[in-house]
Amino acid sequence: MELRFRVTDSVRPWFNRAQEPEPCCAETTHNRITQSKVFCQEIAAHPTLVERKVIAALAHAPGLSGFYV
Secondary structure, rough: OOOOOEEEEEEEEEOOOOOOOOOHHOOOOEEEEEOOOOHHHHHHOOOOOOOOOHHHHOOHHHHHHHHOO
């Protein structure tokens, strides 16, 4: 059986590819990713065990720590 669900409900990055000037409002200069409720429920139901030492060693590289998890 295959189960599919959306990980995010919305994604609002502040940048654009047209190289336009940054927006003037501080509210629009933050990236916003809203996770779906189903995704959050799955994460809560099936936690992932991680090694604290590994996370500390990868603190300088958030992409690698995300890949590890």
